[in-house]
Amino acid sequence: MEKTILETKDLSFSYEEKQVLKKINVSIQKGEKIAVMGCNGAGKSTFFLNLNGVLQPDDGTIFFHGEKMGKKNFLKLHEKVGFVFQDADSQMIASNVKAEISFGPMNLGLSRQEVEKRVEDAVAYMELGDFINRAPHYLSGGEKKRVSIADILAMEPEVLIFDEPMAALDPVNAQNVEEVLNRIHEDGKTLIIATHDVEFAYRFSTRILVFCDGDIIADGTPDEIFHREDVLERAHLKRPSIMTIWEALVDQKIVPKEINPPKTANEAAKKIQEDFYINRRN
Secondary structure: OOOEEEEEEEEEEEEOOEEEEEEEEEEEEOOOEEEEEOOOOOOHHHHHHHHOOOOOOOEEEEEEOOEEEOOOOHHHHHHHEEEEOOOHHHHOOOOOHHHHHHHHHHHOOOOHHHHHHHHHHHHHHOOOHHHOOOOHHHOOHHHHHHHHHHHHHOOOOOEEEEEOOOOOOOHHHHHHHHHHHHHHHHOOOEEEEEOOOHHHHHHHOOEEEEEEOOEEEEEEOHHHHHOOHHHHHHHOOOOOHHHHHHHHHHHOOOOOOOOOOOOOHHHHHHHHHHHHHHHHHO
8 A cells, every 4th residue: 555655735825925835735655756747937846855854835835644744843854865966066065075974873962883874874875985084075077976975875765856867967877867867766765856858757666746836736646747748838848759669660560558668779670679579589
């Protein structure tokens, strides 16, 4: 049975007189991989900052494991809902990697032994052993991203939010980050990821939330979302290329429509080869 871990009811937030979130109602289940999509300025980052307690809503309610979050317990969101910023430099404040990863656990009031254990675990998880004494601001983009993820892992959150985790990374480092995200999810964490990359959202997520002008205008599986032309047009999104190509192959009867659509080019090639082999045997 699915278990609701985070829920918002009529969540609203404004910067001065500009309303950025407009009565957002959403339930997030434990173990989901959610892609959050929409134009710049649609409200995604503000939504995230409310979810992890950096901002407090003007109106509406956030529930964590069914418990209403208010002024007295908003710290729980900050502890249990980790936020990895798009710009790693904006997240880093310490003089070396070890001190950087230690900062969050130390602020939780943990014992020195527990802090050291969490730092060691996060360093090992993100393979940062060779960097612990180096200044984080002088690392490469991919290395900084790994440190920023280790920062949050050391807090041991139940939900991890990522704002454009592959932005400005080269293809190799982007692939490395995606592999880390998959591993974190396999280890039992709930992931919420803002992305403009429709190919990534299609292959990675189990659910997509589409924001537009402070509202969630669509909520569904990747297949459902990318078949809704009205949503794609309104949110300025494109369909994943693999979906378009596969449907053309089905239309031309090159592959049967009964085959489940692939999520990647490699998966498509494998399905075509398998189908060709079965047809040749028959």
